Amino acid sequence: xxxxxxxxxxxxxxxxxxxxxxxxxxxxxxxxxxxxxxxxxxxxxxxxxxxxxxxxxxxxxxxxxxxxxxxxxxxxxxxxxxxxxxxxxxxxxxxxxxxxxxxxxxxxxxxxxxxxxxxxxxxxxxxxxxxxxxxxxxxxxxxxxxxxxxxxxxxxxxxxxxxxxxxxxxxxxxxxxxxxxxxxxxxxxxxxxxxxxxxxxxxxxxxxxxxxxxxxxxxxxxxxxxxxxxxxxxxxxxxxxxxxxxxxxxxxxxxxxxxxxxxxxxxxxxxxxxxxxxxxxxxxxxxxxxxxxxxxxxxxxxxxxxxxxxxxxxxxxxxxxxxxxxxxxxxxxxxxxxxxxxxxxxxxxxxxxxxxxxxxxxxxxxxxxxxxxxxxxxxxxxxxxxxxxxxxxxxxxxxxxxxxxxxxxxxxxxxxxxxxxxxxxxxxxxxxxxxxxxxxxxxxxxxxxxxxxxxxxxxxxxxxxxxxxxxxxxxxxxxxxxxxxxxxxxxxxxxxxxxxxxxxx
Numbered sequence: 001x002x003x004x005x006x007x008x009x010x011x012x013x014x015x016x017x018x019x020x021x022x023x024x025x026x027x028x029x030x031x032x033x034x035x036x037x038x039x040x041x042x043x044x045x046x047x048x049x050x051x052x053x054x055x056x057x058x059x060x061x062x063x064x065x066x067x068x069x070x071x072x073x074x075x076x077x078x079x080x081x082x083x084x085x086x087x088x089x090x091x092x093x094x095x096x097x098x099x100x101x102x103x104x105x106x107x108x109x110x111x112x113x114x115x116x117x118x119x120x121x122x123x124x125x126x127x128x129x130x131x132x133x134x135x136x137x138x139x140x141x142x143x144x145x146x147x148x149x150x151x152x153x154x155x156x157x158x159x160x161x162x163x164x165x166x167x168x169x170x171x172x173x174x175x176x177x178x179x180x181x182x183x184x185x186x187x188x189x190x191x192x193x194x195x196x197x198x199x200x201x202x203x204x205x206x207x208x209x210x211x212x213x214x215x216x217x218x219x220x221x222x223x224x225x226x227x228x229x230x231x232x233x234x235x236x237x238x239x240x241x242x243x244x245x246x247x248x249x250x251x252x253x254x255x256x257x258x259x260x261x262x263x264x265x266x267x268x269x270x271x272x273x274x275x276x277x278x279x280x281x282x283x284x285x286x287x288x289x290x291x292x293x294x295x296x297x298x299x300x301x302x303x304x305x306x307x308x309x310x311x312x313x314x315x316x317x318x319x320x321x322x323x324x325x326x327x328x329x330x331x332x333x334x335x336x337x338x339x340x341x342x343x344x345x346x347x348x349x350x351x352x353x354x355x356x357x358x359x360x361x362x363x364x365x366x367x368x369x370x371x372x373x374x375x376x377x378x379x380x381x382x383x384x385x386x387x388x389x390x391x392x393x394x395x396x397x398x399x400x401x402x403x404x405x406x407x408x409x410x411x412x413x414x415x416x417x418x419x420x421x422x423x424x425x426x427x428x429x430x431x432x433x434x435x436x437x438x439x440x441x442x443x444x445x446x447x448x449x450x451x452x453x454x455x456x457x458x459x460x461x462x463x464x465x466x467x468x469x470x471x472x473x474x475x476x477x478x479x480x481x482x483x484x485x486x487x488x489x490x491x492x493x494x495x496x497x498x499x500x501x502x503x504x505x
Contacts, residue, residue: 044068044072044073044074045073045074045348045351045352045355046073046074046075046076047073047074047075047076047100047101047351047352047355048075048076048077048078048099048100048101048342049075049076049077049078049099049100049101049102049103049336049404050078050080050088050089050092050098050099050101050102050103051077051078051079051080051103051403051404052079052080052081052082052085052103052105052403053079053080053081053082053400053403054082054399054400054402054403055298055395055396055399055400056395056396057396057397057400058077058079058400059397059398059400059401060397060398062372063367063371063372063397063398063401064077066367066372067359067364067367067368067401070358070363070364070367071355071358071359071364073351073355076099078099079400082274083273083274083275085103085105086105086108089102089103089104089108090108093112093115093120096341097341098339098341098342099339099342100338100339100342100343100348100352101336101337101338101339101352101356102336102337102338102339103156103334103335103336103403104153104334104335104336104337105333105334106329106330106332106333106334106335107216109145109153109334109335110455111452111455111456112337113147113452114452114453116147116152116337117147117148119340120339120340120341121152121337121338121339121340122152122338122339122340122343122349123150123151123152124151124152124153124154124338124349124353125142125150125151125152127349127350127353128151128353130350131353131354131357132357133357133358133360133361133411134154134353134356134357134360137154137155137406137407138157138331138407138410140331141155141157141330141331141332141407142155143445144330144331144332144444144445145330145332145335148447152335152337152338153332153335153336153337154335154336154356154406154407155331155332155334155335155406155407156332156333156334156335156336156403156405156406156407156408157331157332157333157406157407157408157409157410158329158331158332158333158409159331159409159431159432159434159435160328160329160331160434160435160438161326161327161328161329161431161434161435161438162292162293162294162427162431162434163221163222163225163290163291163292163293163316163326163327163434164222164290164293164314164315164316164326164427164430164431164434165180165186165288165289165290165293165314165315165316165318166281166288166289166290166291166293166295166296166299166312166314167179167189167287167288167312167313167314167315168193168198168281168284168287168288168310168311168312169311169312169313170309170310170311171193171198171199171287172189172313173311174198174199174200175192175193175196175198177189177192179313179315180315180318181315181317181318181319182318182319182320183223183226183227183255183318183319183320186288186318187255187258187259187264189208189287189288190208190209190259190264190265190287190288191208191262191264192208193206193207193208193264193286193287193288194206194207194208194262194263194264198287199284205285206284206285206286206287207263207264207265207266207280207285207286207287208259208264208265208286208287208288209259209264209265209266209286209287209288209289209290210265210266210269210272210277210278210280210281210285210286210288210289211265211266211269211272211277211290212269212272212273212274212276212277213269213270213271213272213273213467214274215463215466215467217291217292218269218277218290218291219256219290219291220252220256220466221327222290222291222326222327223252223255223256223290224243224248224249224252224327225320225325225326225327225439226318226319226320226324226325226326227248227249227251227252227255227320227321228246228248228320228321228322228325229243229246229248229249229252229327230243230246230248230439230442231243231327231328231439231440231441231442232441232443233441233442233443233498234246234442235442235502239499239502240442240443240495240498240499240502241495242462242491242495244462244466244483245483248320248321250476250479251321253466253469253470253479256470257469257470257471257472260470260471260472261472266280266286270467270470270471277289278295278299278302281299281303282299282302282303282306283303283306284303284306284307284310293314293316293426293427293430293431294424294427294428294431296312296314296423296424296426296427297391297395297422297423297424297427298395298399299312300312300423301391301392301395312423313426314423314426314427314430316430316431316433316434317433324437325437325438325439326434326437326438326439327438327439328434328438328439328440328441330441330444334403336356336406338352338353356406359404359405359406360406360407360411360413361413362413362414365405365408365411365413365414366384366413366414366415368401368402368404368405369401369402369405369408369414369415370384370386370394370398370415371393371394371397371398375390375393376390376393376394376397376398377390377394379415380418382415382416383415383416383417383418384415384416384417384418385417385418385420386417386420386422386424388422391422442502443498443501443502445505446498446501446502446505447497447501448494448497448498448501449497450490450493450494450497451494451497451498454489454490454494455494457489458486458489458490458491458494461482461485461486461489462482462483462486464482465478465479465482465483466479
């Protein structure tokens with residue numbers, strides 16, 4: 001009888017017992033799997049990072065392995081070509097597939113505040129004091145990037161403005177031209193580079209300026225600065241007004257239209273990618289590139305592979321009707337944000353912050369900036385010597401890592417470079433010179449809810465109108481109609497909100 005009862009009990013309990021065995025087995029497998037992963041990583045935390053690739057190749061494995069060893073981490077680096085980075089990052093954001101740390105460009109960060117406010121990212125402010133390097137981050141820069149007074153990102157530090165002209169110096173020499181010093185001289189150089197056979201090959205196969213579909217980091221905003229256009233917003237009689245309502249903005253469009261009409265610029269500039277824009281300079285089709293002067297060394301190195309005689313120089317000082325001014329970004333060009341979807345616990349967040357703190361130490365920071373001593377650079381005393389013959393090696397093997405460096409400009413642990421005549425150092429020198437002439441954005445640190453919500457869609461109205469004006473598809477009256485459309489669709493509310501915030505500043 002008892003056997004029969006036990007049999008019935010066993011019969012009824014069988015599903016429960018099988019389920020229990022499955023849980024035990026699965027937990028054993030999970031434990032074994034996590035143990036294997038831990039063994040594979042040597043109990044090192046995995047730090048996953050999404051970052052833009054500004055160079056032809058990601059860093060070599062030896063460098064990454066050395067950083068992993070020094071920081072006691074396992075790095076999962078997702079390098080995305082810079083030209084498509086914003087799209088990929090936005091896709092990752094909408095599909096909840098961000099890495100633990102995600103590089104967000106300044107121009108994209110301004111439009112991500114809703115995601116930040118909705119709780120997609122960790123507020124890291126309360127944790128910074130626990131780390132020897134992170135607690136010394138510049139409070140003013142952290143404040144520039146704060147949202148509602150809270151700190152969400154570790155900043156990549158950049159000069160206020162690196163904007164200027166990269167010019168084929170050998171073409172100037174061939175045509176016996178001096179470097180341009182004002183807008184009229186720049187126009188004359190672009191005309192001579194288009195019609196004066198600057199490469200001396202007897203063919204009509206060159207243009208003055210190569211540009212791309214980017215009103216900010218392409219040529220437009222820099223030329224606009226030379227004309228005296230405000231930086232995004234300008235203060236007129238104590239009131240803020242958008243830049244495209246200024247006369248200088250229209251003067252810039254007229255100047256660019258003239259370059260387009262006279263074929264001094266690539267005719268497809270409104271739809272050209274950065275890679276294609278660069279390629280025109282590298283292959284000797286165009287003689288001037290307007291943008292970040294820091295691009296000059298790489299552009300020079302790649303051009304000399306095509307033509308060993310190619311020689312470049314830089315100009316940062318182009319006078320306009322009111323002298324010289326240059327637009328600036330805040331002193332961060334990007335921020336690393338920390339996804340709550342990818343980082344589930346406070347303990348994990350602390351591991352990621354610990355990694356970034358460690359990258360600011362002398363041994364790791366210099367490894368990331370300069371590469372391996374003896375292979376990528378040598379030292380003179382306590383300074384780094386960057387040899388010309390290792391320049392291409394650094395481009396291909398090291399330079400991509402610069403995107404991972406936070407707060408490097410004021411990090412005293414980063415070694416200084418010995419004086420040289422390199423183009424990179426000329427770019428640094430001229431970027432420093434720009435500091436005296438910068439045009440700041442007066443809305444920096446001000447809040448406009450409507451801008452945060454609808455800034456992207458509204459900007460497209462102005463962007464399209466600007467290109468269509470330069471291409472001759474809109475006249476001044478039609479452009480003004482588009483400005484009014486921008487206002488009707490929310491622009492007037494943005495003006496109102498910014499002015500309310502500005503009056504309380």
